Amino acid sequence: MSEKITIYDIAKKLNITAATVSRALNNNPKIKDSTKQLVLETAASMNYKQNKLALALKSGRSNNIGVIVPRIDSNFFASVIRGIEEELYPHGYQVIICQTHENPKRENENLYTLIDAQVDGILMSVTDVTNENDSAFRNVLEKNVPLIFFDRSKHIDGVSSVTINDFKGGYITTKQLINQGCKYIAHLSGDQSLEIFKNRFLGYKQALLDNGIEFSEKYVIQSKSSVEAGKNAINILLELETPPDAIFSSSDFAALGAIQELRDRKINIPQEFCVAGFSNEPFTKFMELSITSVDQSPLEMGRMSARVFLEQVGKTDTIKIEKKVVLAPELHIRKSTSRINS
Amino acid sequence: MSEKITIYDIAKKLNITAATVSRALNNNPKIKDSTKQLVLETAASMNYKQNKLALALKSGRSNNIGVIVPRIDSNFFASVIRGIEEELYPHGYQVIICQTHENPKRENENLYTLIDAQVDGILMSVTDVTNENDSAFRNVLEKNVPLIFFDRSKHIDGVSSVTINDFKGGYITTKQLINQGCKYIAHLSGDQSLEIFKNRFLGYKQALLDNGIEFSEKYVIQSKSSVEAGKNAINILLELETPPDAIFSSSDFAALGAIQELRDRKINIPQEFCVAGFSNEPFTKFMELSITSVDQSPLEMGRMSARVFLEQVGKTDTIKIEKKVVLAPELHIRKSTSRINS
DNA sequence: GTTAACTATGTAATCGATTACACGAAAGTA
DNA sequence: TACTTTCGTGTAATCGATTACATAGTTAAC
Known part of the structure; x- marks a missing residue:
């Protein structure tokens, strides 16, 4: 008792x-x-x-930090969280997890809830980019709680971010497809109001231009990050007058769906059609037809976000520090785009 | 400001x-x-x-619950956490994540830290089963904080648990291998002091006995849950006088390693050798040679654990409720064990 | 018209720890 | 001896919200 x-x-x-x-x-x-x-x-x-609660009340510091992600059960976000937890554990911080399920309303709620809970900082990957909910972000900043974006960022004064160079990720992946001799390269994108998807798209476009390949809107499809979406995309693309001979997908899951659909149609990969994804989800490596994908170093991203937080926490008396960390994407070339060495 | x-x-x-x-x-x-x-x-x-901290201090309830897992970046644990978060969110609870990295010392530290942080409950998958650290568990119970084990459980009076029927999981998987005509079935187990691994092993053994197949210690190998461990196991097993013609692995990752090694040795799967795993990690389904595996319904396990917590929280005045929920394992039969229909 | 009952609000203690300020005792200084 | 430091500890306010108890004002009851 x-x-x-x-x-x-x-x-x-x-x-x-x-x-x-x-x-x-x-x-x-x-x-x-x-x-x-x-x-x-x-x-x-x-x-x-x-009693840490008494201490927290007296000191105004809870020693908790909040992490908001679209969902936790994707390898990418889970790994980022792992990195955050590992980095913050020695400093005595506990990590509180929130999921938005890509729902802007939930994102707002989570922000308010975390502030109510007196967290010492918030690390998040944004779901929504409409300006409607800027009040929730402003609320965080007004309370002088460090706010750090990772991966999915958003331009807000006073907010630091840790991202990868998505433009470069899109560029090198597209370049690799071109190197394999692909001429008609399609792109599966996500919600373009999110910078990551926009930048990957821009990198893709630039790589085409730099290599004398004409860019066509028809080859760009916005879709969700799901296997189903990848299948649908293939169905649409193959209906085109000049169907593509490669896809650069912003999602590994969509890339997988594309591969499954192509296979069902007896199209040889990579000989007739190359497929590259993004995120380097574990399954991309494990498949027999392993999928080329861009690694975003999620563990490092999490650690770095935590470090940025540690730098900022407690320094609210001075002018806001705004730090932008950009990690390098790393292309893992695998069978799905290896015509030459396969 | x-x-x-x-x-x-x-x-x-x-x-x-x-x-x-x-x-x-x-x-x-x-x-x-x-x-x-x-x-x-x-x-x-x-x-x-x-100010929730003031409220928490006054009321003695923090509205936080702690979740301790070996690591967060495995699909299984991430999914459980997702289930927990989803179930508890409507009730106003926040989820604090801790990782043990399979380190008993960390497990103890996490338990103490969470208690210090005045969490209203702890949901965990145990890492260690030695009795040395029972003091940490007792400490939790003495504070009248509901403690619920999921997946990896441990017998402690007053502690509820949500698990799957691992015995059955081991049994039906082994049975399926037998049905495919396999005669010499090996088993990759984990740390047998953990009940889940012990029970899967016992299920495997029973299935052999019930089907007139002699059990041999030589076919049982304790290994980690890693691709490397799976490869090593195959190397050992194929050295035996009578090498096995099938493996039931307690880990999908080890199953994958086994498959990779078998392939390198040009052994046909499933014709010459069948492989089944456990956990139904996403990649098992995505691989071209998809892997038969046991689904542990992690999302449901998380939700159920959260529900058990909700039932127990606040009822500390009465006698401790000890609830054991056992979910049914579901065998997903795929190519790696489908001789007949492949 | 006096008492009882009720309404709406104030007073002050409480949760558990920290900390500015006060103070008595011991030690040092002239 | 008288005066200043220093040391070690006590007193009480504080963090922000809740709540048992007290109380002033109003209405009802007989």
């Missing part, structure tokens, strides 16, 4: 005041060594545990 | 006391409607947000 032990209980037992106990536990130099010793021993024997 | 607004600020503005404000905000029936109205409006106009 063990009632909760407080510093008052220790004080009473030793016939001293709670103030002395508190100071002794905090190793305050003004306290006599013998007293400290006594308090420490008594605390241990009574199985005393500091 | 927006200083934090408290009920005292509202009180001062309206020339009433904080008590009245608090009551008005909580819709206390003793407060005049006109006063309530006024307080609510003022609170809104001043952008008042309740």
Whole structure:
């Protein structure tokens, strides 16, 4: 049953005041060594545990940080969270997880809830980019709570971000397809109001231009990140007058769907059609027809986000620091785009 | 800059006391409607947000629950966490994530840290089963904090658990291999001091016995859950006088490693050798040679764990409720064990 | 018209820890 | 001896919200 032990209980037992106990536990130099010793021993024997809530209330710091992601059960986000947790654990921070399920309303709710819970910082990958909900972001900034975007970022003054160079990711992937001799390269994009998708698209476009390949709107399809969406995209693309001979997909899942559909249609990969994805989800490597994909170093992204947070926390008295960290994308070339070495 | 607004600020503005404000905000029936109205409006106009920390300190409830998993970046655990978060979100609970990395010391630390943080409950998958650290678990129970195990459970009085029927999972998988005509079935197990691995092993053994196949210790290998471990296991097994013609692996990753090694040795799957895994990780389905695996319904497991927590929270005055929920495993039969229909 | 009952609000304690300030005792200084 | 430091600890306010108890004002009851 063990009632909760407080510093008052220790004080009473030793016939001293709670103030002395508190100071002794905090190793305050003004306290006599013998007293400290006594308090420490008594605390241990009574199985005393500091109440972090009381401390949090007094200090205004909860030692919790909030992480908001679209969903946790994707390898990418789970890995980022892993990185964040690992980096923050030694500093005594706990990580609170929130999911938006790509729902802007949930994103807002999560932001408010985390602020209510007095988190010391918020690390997130944005779901929504409409300006409607900017109030939720402003609310965070007004409370002087460090806000850091990772992966899916958004331009807001005073907000740091950790992203990869998506433009480059799109560029090198497209370039690789071109190197394989592909002439008609399609692109599966996500919601273009999100910078990551826009930048990957722009990288794709630039690579085409730089290599003398004409860009065509018809080859660009906006879709969700799902296997189904990848299949649908193929169905649409193959109806075109000049069907493409390669796809650069912003999603590994859509890339997988594309491959499945192409196979059903007995189209040889990579000989007749190359497919490249994005995110380097584990399955892309494990498949027999392994999928070329761009690695976004999620673990490193998480760690870096946490480090940026640590730099900013507690420095709210000075002018807001705005830091933009951009990690390098790494293209993993695999069978789905390897005509030459396969 | 927006200083934090408290009920005292509202009180001062309206020339009433904080008590009245608090009551008005909580819709206390003793407060005049006109006063309530006024307080609510003022609170809104001043952008008042309740300080949950103060509330938590006063009430002794933090509205946080802790989740401890070996690691978050595996599809299984991420999915469980997703289920937990989804179930608890409507009830106003926040989820705090901790990882043990299979390190018993970290597990203990996490337990103590969560208790220090005054969480209202702990949901976890155990890493360690030695009795050394039982003190950490006892500490949780003594504080009357509901403790619920999911997947990897441990016998402790007063602790509920949500697991799948691992025995059955092992049994039906082995049975399926037998049905395919396999005669010498090996088993890759995990740390047998963990019940899940022990039970899967026992299910495997029973299936052999029930079908007149002799059990041999030589066919059982303890290994980690990794691709490498699966390769190593194959190397050992194929050295045996009578090498096996099938493997039931407690890990999808080890199953994958086994498949890769078998392929390198030009052994045909499933014709010459069948392989089945456990967990139904996404890649098992996506591979061209899809892997038979046991689904553990992680999402449902998470939701169920959360529900058990909700049932128990706040009922600490009565006798401890100990609930054991056992979900049914579901075997997904795929190409790696389908001799007949492939 | 006096008392009882009810309404709406104020007063002050509480949750558990920290900390500015106060103060008595011991030690040092002149 | 008288005066200043220093040391070690106590007193009480504080963080922000809740709530048992007290109380002033109003209405009802007989």
